[in-house]
Amino acid sequence: MITIEQLKQSSDLIKKNRPAYQLILDFYARIFLAQEQSKQTIECRPVIIEPDLLKIKQKYEMPLIDQSEFTIDNKSAEHLFNTICDLAYEFAPKLSSNAQFLKKTAKTESFNLETLFSAILNNQDSTLRDLARLLNIPEHELVFFGYASIAPSLRICSEQLEAYLIDMPDLKKGYCPVCGNHPDMAFLDKDGHRHLKCCFCAHEWLVKRMGCVFCDNNDKDYQQYFFSDEEKEYRVHLCDNCHNYIKLVDLRQIDRAFYPKLEQITTLHLDIKAKEKGYTNAGTLANDVSL
Numbered sequence: 001m002i003t004i005e006q007l008k009q010s011s012d013l014i015k016k017n018r019p020a021y022q023l024i025l026d027f028y029a030r031i032f033l034a035q036e037q038s039k040q041t042i043e044c045r046p047v048i049i050e051p052d053l054l055k056i057k058q059k060y061e062m063p064l065i066d067q068s069e070f071t072i073d074n075k076s077a078e079h080l081f082n083t084i085c086d087l088a089y090e091f092a093p094k095l096s097s098n099a100q101f102l103k104k105t106a107k108t109e110s111f112n113l114e115t116l117f118s119a120i121l122n123n124q125d126s127t128l129r130d131l132a133r134l135l136n137i138p139e140h141e142l143v144f145f146g147y148a149s150i151a152p153s154l155r156i157c158s159e160q161l162e163a164y165l166i167d168m169p170d171l172k173k174g175y176c177p178v179c180g181n182h183p184d185m186a187f188l189d190k191d192g193h194r195h196l197k198c199c200f201c202a203h204e205w206l207v208k209r210m211g212c213v214f215c216d217n218n219d220k221d222y223q224q225y226f227f228s229d230e231e232k233e234y235r236v237h238l239c240d241n242c243h244n245y246i247k248l249v250d251l252r253q254i255d256r257a258f259y260p261k262l263e264q265i266t267t268l269h270l271d272i273k274a275k276e277k278g279y280t281n282a283g284t285l286a287n288d289v290s291l
């Protein structure tokens with residue numbers, strides 16, 4: 001687990017090496033810090049899975065829960081929402097005026113934050129669309145502020161749920177064993193084992209070293225990757241069977257503390273390149289970054 005101090009150091013190191021990301025990091029590193037701080041005081045009702053149900057999930061290789069079953073510390077999420085609006089006001093010029101408006105409106109009857117959090121949790125697209133229209137704010141921005149505010153609760157919850165995975169065989173599948181969502185990035189640990197990170201609850205799990213994590217295709221004619229010589233720690237894997245891509249960080253090549261979201265946000269140029277080549281990532285659609 002990375003400390004807040006290490007997170008600051010990693011962010012400063014990346015900023016020094018890649019000045020193009022200075023402005024983005026000025027904003028996002030502060031969000032990550034606020035999220036980590038928020039995690040320390042969060043109180044989520046633990047999700048309980050009855051033993052019989054757990055057996056069925058194990059037998060059929062199903063995720064532990066549906067994402068709607070996560071519990072949120074609403075008070076803490078509301079507090080974080082205000083903090084993130086303040087950060088956006090100060091450090092994200094394109095989000096600035098909407099952030100100010102959202103913070104002000106969240107204090108009134110017309111906009112209830114719990115409605116926003118629950119709509120994200122329950123994947124209620126039409127509620128989100130209506131809410132965005134009512135507030136006259138682009139939907140992806142609304143989801144960005146909402147998701148960033150509940151992310152620490154989701155992580156606390158998924159950390160609690162990890163206890164149920166201890167006796168489970170490693171499924172090595174391309175979906176999150178906790179909540180069933182897609183991965184949005186991959187990494188190789190110091191021993192060269194490949195892990196994935198869930199785009200929704202940030203749980204990390206081990207998978208096979210080779211093959212596409214989305215469709216399980218293992219035909220080398222269909223699997224390719226690209227990387228740049230200046231950034232040996234990153235690789236982007238492309239699958240010509242399902243046309244998904246995934247970014248991979250090789251931890252053997254970095255000398256900073258690894259904070260997945262930090263690496264994710266400072267490799268947007270790789271997402272652009274993969275998309276230009278005609279690939280998508282099923283995992284990034286859920287909580288697309290907003291700048």
Ligand SMILES: [Zn+2]
Nearest residue numbers: 176179198201
């Ligand atoms: Zn998950």
Ligand SMILES: [Zn+2]
Nearest residue numbers: 212215239242
């Ligand atoms: Zn594939």
